[in-house]
Structure formats: structure tokens, C-alpha cells
Amino acid sequence: MKRFVIIDGNSLLFRAFFAMREMVTRDGIYTQGVFAFINMLNKILEDYHPDYIAVAFDMKAPTFRHTAYPEYKAGRLKTPMELLSQIPLMQEVLQAMNITVLEKEGFEADDLIGTMTAKAADAGLESLIITGDKDALQLVGENTYVVLNRKGMTDFDLYDLEKMQERYGLTPQEFIDLKGLMGDKSDNIPGIPGVGEKKGITLLKEYGSVEGVVAHADEIKGKLGENVRANLEEAELSKWLATIKRDVELPVSWPELAYGEPDYDRLIALYKKLEFKKFLQNLERQTPDEVTVEPEKDLLEGVKEVSYEDLLDSLKNNRTLIIEMDTDDNHKQLPEVKGVRLYNPEQMHYAECTVTPLDFEIRMGSLLDKEPELVGLGLKPMAYTLLQYGMDRFTLHHDVEVAEYLLDPNRSKYNLTNMFLHYANETLDGEDAQKRLMALDCIYRKQLPALEEKGMLSLFRDCEMPLIRTIAGMESQGMKINPEMLKSAGEELDTQIAKLEAEVFEEAGTTFNINSPKQLGEVLFETMGIPYPKKTKGKNKYSTAADVLEKLEEDYPVVSKVLMFRKASKLKSTYVDGLLGLIGSDGRIHPHFNQTVAATGRLSCTEPNLQNIPIRDENGRNIRKAFMVSEPENVFVGSDYSQIELRLMAALSGDPVLLEAFRTGEDIHRLTASRVFDIPMEDVTPLDRSRAKAVNFGVIYGMSGFGLSENLGITRKDAQRYIDDYFEKHQAVKDYLDRQVEIGKENFEVKTIMGRIRQIPEFKSRRYMDQQLAARLAMNSPIQGSAADIIKVAMNKVDAELREREMKSKLVLQIHDELIVEAVPEELEQVEELLRRNMENAVELSVPLDCDMHSGKTWFDLK
DNA sequence: CATATCACG
DNA sequence: ACGTACGTGATATGC
Structure with missing residues (x-):
């Protein structure tokens, strides 16, 4: 399917303008909006490969909405002159790029977009609307998608019908009606007073539309009913105002909109005038035979839908199976499974079945008997569900979410549509379940070579994939x-x-x-x-x-x-x-441990976050008394790595003094105090030690004199002296940190001991602040991330051993450098031994990894 | 929905 | 002259 991309020019230029600091050329032309817009446009072209493209703009003249309702958009703040002046400039650039600019007196950009996407649908094209304005969501349809710019310049969300349902519970049509009912303050659309999103949706669900509400206004009770009856006309007017026109007369033909070569001479002249050196360089570097991603062949070609039973019958043991399970991720009661879908890529068989509480275990049982190698997206809820139902024999082979997290850990979410776009350059209709599974298969196959190339295959297979099950087990056990x-x-x-x-x-x-x-x-x-x-x-x-x-x-x-x-x-x-x-x-x-959130490789924990239950504050610490063992005879065993990050710093830098200190079990903060403040070990006071502790933390964080001085409440000068003295005494640490920054500058990424990568795009910025931040991230991420690697390995080992030995004790919590097991009394000693052994020997390092261990009946007692 | 604050490592 | 220690999540407030 050919793709048409249409951009809301005003909306994106606004966003672009406010996302940037001021830019002015020597001739006094304001350019930051145009600059950032071109950046976004380049990204759009790269990401979406349009066959046809246009950019729509509003015009200054009043629109038909203003004519009918003079208050429309009244009271809006004036657009700054510096921004307004950039609109014609932007249009000039677009023309030089041979991208059609659409505008028409009396209409807003939205109406032009609505019209063009309707035309595109008629012509059998797929449309992508790029905008920062949520109103465009009413245009979403079968082959029409909205890419919404949330904030900043790079944060885009792709909406299809399913995503709208998921996010708002509304169809595009209902979206219009909702605005009719609740109005819109920013456009000065009145709506019905007292009706916001909540009441609006309730009304819509009951009566279907604004017209339905009007027809049944008499039935609505109470204050709400009064308001509705008093504002029937306003509601109808509001709906009319909110409706984007889709039949504006626009004399354009598709060939004109075809995306092609820019007018290089004109573009170069413009970029020179605007002093866009970066774009000029890019233009020069561009070669005509740039690699283009081949679009996927029709995904469904050759796929046969069969019954669930038939698929299982023809599935050989231990084979790859793409799976998607509809299960809720609410941990307050037993999860409810609604359906399961399977795809056997070997035979290209697809099957789906709805599941009832009664047949879930039977259906899953017959599936798991085949010992399939399961592939899916976000497999942990499924693993949790299976464990909650007592099924523990399953093999998670490849989770595309976890894989993508390793490849790009800075992302905030990993959804199928975006990943498919990235790997296959195709949009995906989220409602087509069968296609989703094909897409999963496709992404899965493309991630493997990507992981391999980045050297993360082993980290993925041997650490992150097994961890899903380990974590699901912890969540399932929970804490009483x-x-x-x-x-x-x-x-x-x-x-x-x-x-x-x-x-x-x-x-x-x-x-x-x-x-x-x-x-x-x-x-x-x-x-x-x-x-x-x-x-x-x-x-x-x-x-x-x-x-x-x-x-x-x-x-x-x-x-x-x-x-x-x-x-x-x-x-x-x-x-x-x-x-x-x-x-x-x-x-x-039963908390949720999240495996794909923290950019450094750590886990995070939500609903509730059991990784930040109070401990430092004496009063707050009492909260921990409420966390009990689940059987009165059981006991918690907690084990935490002693100074794991400083030990890693010693190991990675090879600093002889630090290495020696950790090998002999020296008090590291005392040692630091003695060296930095130049006092004999035995004369170090508690204050000296605590200051030294802050210095040690500072080293891990990529400290600045300012940061340390704030933290310690001392002058910047003193803080800087501490830092200088520290690095003078630990030259190896200094060299190691400098090296990480160098690597980061060179590759825009740094690595942990197990090859986990964190990209640091901040290095690409030329702003001082970004560079400083990038340097700190380059220093800190390998340390924090390596510690995360190590405890993840330990968790897997502990969990695997507990299960292999068929022990009843269970891992329940991970708090970054600490593991907690709930042990049954007869296994207490074995648990203590295996916990320490697996944690201390998780990896081979040039320093020992020592653990401190405690046990008790409540979490509070692990001290 | 962003911001400020504070809990943890 | 500027803004500055790393990584998270939950809550309340106020636009």
C-alpha cells in the first residue's frame, strides 16, 4: 500500500519553536522554529518513507467557523511575532524540498488534512497524519493513522483505531461527540457546563451521540439534566465546530504530491541564508543510492488459519511458537484470561481461541505439553498468570519487548506498531490479531541479528530472558x-x-x-x-x-x-x-517488577514500589514490620552486596589501592577519608568518614564540585579540592572515567561488563549542559549497569537452584543490590548458603563480591 | 498533565 | 555566564 504523509504545519512549527532555544541569524532572522521543524521532518521522512507528502497550514483569514460563531478561538494568546515570521520561511523551505504546501482561505489546516486523508482513502492510500493536536484523532480510520507529537521533538505516538479504544475508549466519531458535549477551553467551544471528560463519556455511552443526548434530554436526572436541557443548542453548535471538514475543494492531484528530490540549488541557497550549516553538510553528504528498507511482502500471504487443536496437533515438540495471551495485569486477584492466539511459523498455521476460567488450564496444559519455545511481546504477564494457576513448566524463548529494550534502553515504551514500523517499515493495524502475530514473528527474526551484531545475544539469552520467569515468580509469591x-x-x-x-x-x-x-x-x-x-x-x-x-x-x-x-x-x-x-x-x-524501564539495566518496581519502602528514617522503617512471612514458621533471609558499585569501580579501573582495600576487607570510606584529607587511618573521625562517603558516591555519579558542595554543605572550593585530591590519589579511577567519556563521545554509547549498551544521544548536542550530562551518564551507566547485570545473574541462579532442588523457599524481592528470600524453616541453612554462594560468585571479578546477610520474621527484622 | 517533593538504591 | 551528582515511583497540588 502506498503511503501518504500529511503534516499539520502550524502545529508542528509551534512545537518546534517552543522546544528550542532562541536562534537568530546575523541578519536578525528568527530561525529556531524552522530549524527544529526541518529536524522533525527529516526524522519523519526517515521513519515513514512516504510515497506522497504534503504540509497543511492555517491561514490568517477568519475561517467558516469564525463566520458562524464569532467567539471561536477567542481569547487565545497572540502568537509571538518571532514565530509568525517563520511560517512563510518554513513554506519556502518546503517548496524548495518539493513538498507541497496546502492552505486555503476560510479553512484550518485540520480541514485540509481531513479532506486529503479522505481523498487518500478513496485512492487506496494509507495516510499518516503528523500533528501535535489531539483533535486530529477524529480522523483515524481503517488506513488512516495519527502520529501525535506529545512533547519535545522526538516523542511521537502512533494512534490507530485500537490505540484510541485503548487510550480513550472511544471511536473517532465519538471523539467528536465528546468534544461537542464537553467543549474545548482552548478553542473557546462552549459545550455543556459541568460536563467534562468523565460525564461526557457516560452520556455518550448511554445515548450514543450529541443528537442522542439532545433527543433524550428529558430523561437525564438531576443537575446534569438541567444543564443539558439548558444548553442543547450549545452542544449541537459545539459538535459542529469540533467537526473537521472532509470535503473542502482542493485542486491537487496525487502526482503533484509524490515525494521526490528537492530543488538542491534553491535549498542550499536557503540553508545558507538561514545559516543552517548542519543541514548543508547533510545535503552534501547525501548520496542518491542511499539504502532503502525493502517493504515486507504481504504478511498474511501463505498463512492458514486452523483450529487451536489442529495447530497443537501439527506442532512438533520444542518448536518456536509465537504467542499472544489476553490476560489482565492486575495483581489484586487471580488474573482473568480471555483468549490465546498462536502462530506456528514453521507451517504458517495461525489459531486463536477464547478461553473461559474453566478451560484455561486444560488448554494451556495441552499447549505446554508440546514444550514450545514461546515468542511474544511482554511475556511476563503471561508467565505470572501461568504461575498463579500453578503451571510452571514453560520456556520463554524470545520477548521482543525485552530484546528491543536491550537494543534501545532509553525508550519509554515498546509497542508492536512502532517496532513493526521500525523493522518492516509498515504500519500495522492493531486490531488485526492475526497480523499482529505475523508482525511479532517478523520482528523476532530481525532482532536476532541486531542483538548478535551488538554483542548482546548472550546477555539476552542467558540473563534477560530467564529473568522474566524469575521475576514472574517473585511477583507471584508476593509478600503478605x-x-x-x-x-x-x-x-x-x-x-x-x-x-x-x-x-x-x-x-x-x-x-x-x-x-x-x-x-x-x-x-x-x-x-x-x-x-x-x-x-x-x-x-x-x-x-x-x-x-x-x-x-x-x-x-x-x-x-x-x-x-x-x-x-x-x-x-x-x-x-x-x-x-x-x-x-x-x-x-x-504482588508488585510489578519492570524489566524494560530503567535505561541503566536496573529493574524498577510499581504498584507498589517495594524498592523504596522507608528504612533510613527510624519512624518510617516501622512500615517494614507490616511485611510478614506468609506462614508463621517461615523466615525472611536478606542478602545485600556490600559496596558493589565501588567494588566495580575498583575492578573496572584497576586502581591498586582500591583493589587492595577490597581484597583485605578495609573500610573503604575510612580509607578514602584518610587519603583525601591526609590523616592517619586511626584519626579519621565519623565526620571525616561521612564526608569521604559522599566523595565516593560522587565518583560513581560523575560528580562536579558544585554537586558535592551542595551535598555536603561546604564551599565549592573545598569540594573541588576534595575531588582533585581524590583523583590525584586514584589516578587509575580518573583514567577509567576519562576513558568512558571518550568512548561515549566516539560511539554515542557505553557498555557494562556484560555488554549491555546504553546510548547517550546527549553527546550529539553541542550545548554545554547536554555535554556535561552526557559525560556523567558515560561515567555512571557502566557502573550502575554492571551492578544490575550482576544481581540479575545472581537472581536467576538463586531462582534456578531453588527450583532444581525442588525447594519450597522463594525469592520475593530485589532491591538493586539486595535479594530477599522467604525460606521455609527446614531449608533455612541451605537458603543462606545458596544465596551467598550464588550472589558472591555471580561473576568473576578482580575484587571479591561480599554480601551481608540477615534474617527475621518481618522485613523490619532484616537489619 | 506537569511540577515539586520525597521515599529507596 | 551559566547550571550542575546517577537511577527509579508515588503522591498532592494546581494550571
């Missing part, structure tokens, strides 16, 4: 919670909060919301006249963060009260109420 304990802690906190609040109000002489940083700042630094200890950022912008308030604690007792208030409310809302709300029907909490 004592709700009574949490509730009584909550009541206690409530009294504290009430008391502190009253005291703060008393001293402030006024009541306000202490949880509002804005109000708090105003009360403290204006009403009460407390001098603000930092320079104010902009106008009336006070930070009330703890490190700022702590400077005032001594002189102003209120501030202490505020800090105590904040501590208590944090505990109450996040750790008492938050946790209580996540207890499952089995009395346990």
Missing part, C-alpha cells in the same frame, strides 16, 4: 501484609499530622495547605517574613525542599514542624494508604 498493623500506624500518623498542622497554623497565624509548595513558600517567606536562604528563581518561586528548609530549622521552629508534617503525610499517604489499597484478595501484595 498485616493490614491491622498498617491501619493502627495510620491512625497514629493521623493524630501526629493533625497536631503538627495545628501548631504550624498557630505559629503562622493563618491556615493554609502545608502540602502545597506554593502556599507554603508564600506563608513562610512572605507572610511570616522568614528570609529565603537561596536566590529566588524567577518571580516568587521559593523552593521548600527539605535541604532548603533544613538551613532554617535552627532559627525557626515552625520549619521543623513543617518538615515533620511532611514526613508524616508522606508516610501516611504513600506507605500506609497506598499499600493498603494494593493488598490482593489473597492478603498479599
Whole structure:
């Protein structure tokens, strides 16, 4: 299918303009919008390979909407002149690129886009609408997609019918009706007062459309009904205003819109005038025989749909099987499975079946008997579901989400449509289940050579893939919670909060919301006249963060009260109420460990985040008492790596002093204090040690003098001296860190000990800040990421050994450098031994990896 | 929906 | 002259 790309010129130029800092040529022409637009356009051309392309613009003249309803878009802020002047400039560039500019008096860009995509559909073309304006979503259709620019310049989301359903629960038509009901403040479309997104959707689900609501207005009860009846005309008008026209007369033909060569002479002249050196260079570098991705052949060609049973019958043992399971990822009760779809690529057989709670286990059983090598996207929910139903014999062979995460860990999400676009250069209709499985197969096959080329095949196969099951096991086991304990802690906190609040109000002489940083700042630094200890950022912008308030604690007792208030409310809302709300029907909490979120390779944890349960604060630590073993006779065993990141720094840099210290079990912070401050080991005071500790952390983070000084509350000069002294005494560390930055600058990526890659695109920027950030990332990521590699290997080993030995103890938590096992009493000693052995021997390093171990009946007791 | 804050490693 | 330590997630507020 040929592809037509149409861009909302105004919308993208706006985004581009505000995403950039100011750019002016020597002649005083403002160019940053045009510059960023061209950047985005290049990316669009590269990503989507259009056959036809056009850019639509609004015109200054009033549109037919203004004529019918003069208040339309009234009250909008004036567009800055610097931006307005860039519209004709942009159009000039587009013309030089031989890209058609569409505009028509009396219509908005949206109407032109609506019209062109309707024409495209008639002509049998696929359309991609690129815009930053959500209103375009009403144009989504069978072969019409909207690519929405969310924020910045590179964050795009592709919407098809399914994605709209998933995101809003609405069809494109309903989207228009919703806007008719709720109106739109930014366009000054009235809608019905009191109807927002929620009520709007309820009304739509009940009556189908604005017309339906109007026809049944009498039936609607209460205040809502009154509002509806009083604003019937407004609703109809609003819908009309919100509807994008799809039949504007536009005299263009497809051949004119064909995407082809630019007018090089004209473009070069323009780029010179605009001082776009980067684009000039790119133009010169471009060769006509650039590699183009071959579009996939028809995905479904040769695929045969068979019954689920037949597919299984003809599936040989231990063969690759693409699988997609509809299961919910809600961990509060037993997951509900709705359907399973399979594709056997060997025979090109596809099958799907709906699943009921009754036949799920039988159907999965007959599938798993074939011991298939399962391939899918985001397999963990399936693994979790199987484990929850007591099925533990399955092999996860390839998860395209996890694979893609290794290839590009900076991404925020990994969805099929985008990946398919990337690997096959084709859009994918998300509703076609059969096609989705073909796409999975296609992506899977293309990821293998990509992983191989990047040297990450072993990391993928031997670490990340087995980890899915390990994690699913932890989630499935979960942790039992004592709700009574949490509730009584909550009541206690409530009294504290009430008391502190009253005291703060008393001293402030006024009541306000202490949880509002804005109000708090105003009360403290204006009403009460407390001098603000930092320079104010902009106008009336006070930070009330703890490190700022702590400077005032001594002189102003209120501030202490505020800090105590904040501590208590944090505990109450996040750790008492938050946790209580996540207890499952089995009395346990089953968190989600996310494997594809953290760019360094770490896991993250959500709903709840059990990786940030309080421990440093004595009061907060008590929360851990509510986490209990699931059987009274069991016991938790916790083991944490001692100083794993500093040990890695020693190993990776080969610094002789650090290596020696870790080999002999020296106190590393004390040693650092002694060397940096030039005092004998035995004279190091606790203060010296704690400062040295901050220096050691700083080394791992790629510290700056400023950062360290902020952290320690010392002058920048002193901080810088510490840093210089440290690097002088540990030249190898300095060399190692410099080398990482060099590698990053060279390759735009750095690696961990197991070959995990993190791209650092910030190195491509020429802004000082980005370069500084890039350097810190290059220094930190290999350390943090290698530590993540190591504990992941250890987790797999621990989990595998527990299962191989058919032990009943279970891994339950990972907290970055720490593992917690819930052990049955008869296995306690074995658990302690195997936990330590597998953690300390996860990898071979030039320093020992020592663990500290603790055990107890509640999480609190692991100290 | 972004921001500020604070919990953890 | 500027803005600055790495990686996460949850909550409340306010536009």
C-alpha cells in the first residue's frame, strides 16, 4: 500500500519553536522554529518513507467557523511575532524540498488534512497524519493513522483505531461527540457546563451521540439534566465546530504530491541564508543510492488459519511458537484470561481461541505439553498468570519487548506498531490479531541479528530472558501484609499530622495547605517574613525542599514542624494508604517488577514500589514490620552486596589501592577519608568518614564540585579540592572515567561488563549542559549497569537452584543490590548458603563480591 | 498533565 | 555566564 504523509504545519512549527532555544541569524532572522521543524521532518521522512507528502497550514483569514460563531478561538494568546515570521520561511523551505504546501482561505489546516486523508482513502492510500493536536484523532480510520507529537521533538505516538479504544475508549466519531458535549477551553467551544471528560463519556455511552443526548434530554436526572436541557443548542453548535471538514475543494492531484528530490540549488541557497550549516553538510553528504528498507511482502500471504487443536496437533515438540495471551495485569486477584492466539511459523498455521476460567488450564496444559519455545511481546504477564494457576513448566524463548529494550534502553515504551514500523517499515493495524502475530514473528527474526551484531545475544539469552520467569515468580509469591498493623500506624500518623498542622497554623497565624509548595513558600517567606536562604528563581518561586528548609530549622521552629508534617503525610499517604489499597484478595501484595524501564539495566518496581519502602528514617522503617512471612514458621533471609558499585569501580579501573582495600576487607570510606584529607587511618573521625562517603558516591555519579558542595554543605572550593585530591590519589579511577567519556563521545554509547549498551544521544548536542550530562551518564551507566547485570545473574541462579532442588523457599524481592528470600524453616541453612554462594560468585571479578546477610520474621527484622 | 517533593538504591 | 551528582515511583497540588 502506498503511503501518504500529511503534516499539520502550524502545529508542528509551534512545537518546534517552543522546544528550542532562541536562534537568530546575523541578519536578525528568527530561525529556531524552522530549524527544529526541518529536524522533525527529516526524522519523519526517515521513519515513514512516504510515497506522497504534503504540509497543511492555517491561514490568517477568519475561517467558516469564525463566520458562524464569532467567539471561536477567542481569547487565545497572540502568537509571538518571532514565530509568525517563520511560517512563510518554513513554506519556502518546503517548496524548495518539493513538498507541497496546502492552505486555503476560510479553512484550518485540520480541514485540509481531513479532506486529503479522505481523498487518500478513496485512492487506496494509507495516510499518516503528523500533528501535535489531539483533535486530529477524529480522523483515524481503517488506513488512516495519527502520529501525535506529545512533547519535545522526538516523542511521537502512533494512534490507530485500537490505540484510541485503548487510550480513550472511544471511536473517532465519538471523539467528536465528546468534544461537542464537553467543549474545548482552548478553542473557546462552549459545550455543556459541568460536563467534562468523565460525564461526557457516560452520556455518550448511554445515548450514543450529541443528537442522542439532545433527543433524550428529558430523561437525564438531576443537575446534569438541567444543564443539558439548558444548553442543547450549545452542544449541537459545539459538535459542529469540533467537526473537521472532509470535503473542502482542493485542486491537487496525487502526482503533484509524490515525494521526490528537492530543488538542491534553491535549498542550499536557503540553508545558507538561514545559516543552517548542519543541514548543508547533510545535503552534501547525501548520496542518491542511499539504502532503502525493502517493504515486507504481504504478511498474511501463505498463512492458514486452523483450529487451536489442529495447530497443537501439527506442532512438533520444542518448536518456536509465537504467542499472544489476553490476560489482565492486575495483581489484586487471580488474573482473568480471555483468549490465546498462536502462530506456528514453521507451517504458517495461525489459531486463536477464547478461553473461559474453566478451560484455561486444560488448554494451556495441552499447549505446554508440546514444550514450545514461546515468542511474544511482554511475556511476563503471561508467565505470572501461568504461575498463579500453578503451571510452571514453560520456556520463554524470545520477548521482543525485552530484546528491543536491550537494543534501545532509553525508550519509554515498546509497542508492536512502532517496532513493526521500525523493522518492516509498515504500519500495522492493531486490531488485526492475526497480523499482529505475523508482525511479532517478523520482528523476532530481525532482532536476532541486531542483538548478535551488538554483542548482546548472550546477555539476552542467558540473563534477560530467564529473568522474566524469575521475576514472574517473585511477583507471584508476593509478600503478605498485616493490614491491622498498617491501619493502627495510620491512625497514629493521623493524630501526629493533625497536631503538627495545628501548631504550624498557630505559629503562622493563618491556615493554609502545608502540602502545597506554593502556599507554603508564600506563608513562610512572605507572610511570616522568614528570609529565603537561596536566590529566588524567577518571580516568587521559593523552593521548600527539605535541604532548603533544613538551613532554617535552627532559627525557626515552625520549619521543623513543617518538615515533620511532611514526613508524616508522606508516610501516611504513600506507605500506609497506598499499600493498603494494593493488598490482593489473597492478603498479599504482588508488585510489578519492570524489566524494560530503567535505561541503566536496573529493574524498577510499581504498584507498589517495594524498592523504596522507608528504612533510613527510624519512624518510617516501622512500615517494614507490616511485611510478614506468609506462614508463621517461615523466615525472611536478606542478602545485600556490600559496596558493589565501588567494588566495580575498583575492578573496572584497576586502581591498586582500591583493589587492595577490597581484597583485605578495609573500610573503604575510612580509607578514602584518610587519603583525601591526609590523616592517619586511626584519626579519621565519623565526620571525616561521612564526608569521604559522599566523595565516593560522587565518583560513581560523575560528580562536579558544585554537586558535592551542595551535598555536603561546604564551599565549592573545598569540594573541588576534595575531588582533585581524590583523583590525584586514584589516578587509575580518573583514567577509567576519562576513558568512558571518550568512548561515549566516539560511539554515542557505553557498555557494562556484560555488554549491555546504553546510548547517550546527549553527546550529539553541542550545548554545554547536554555535554556535561552526557559525560556523567558515560561515567555512571557502566557502573550502575554492571551492578544490575550482576544481581540479575545472581537472581536467576538463586531462582534456578531453588527450583532444581525442588525447594519450597522463594525469592520475593530485589532491591538493586539486595535479594530477599522467604525460606521455609527446614531449608533455612541451605537458603543462606545458596544465596551467598550464588550472589558472591555471580561473576568473576578482580575484587571479591561480599554480601551481608540477615534474617527475621518481618522485613523490619532484616537489619 | 506537569511540577515539586520525597521515599529507596 | 551559566547550571550542575546517577537511577527509579508515588503522591498532592494546581494550571
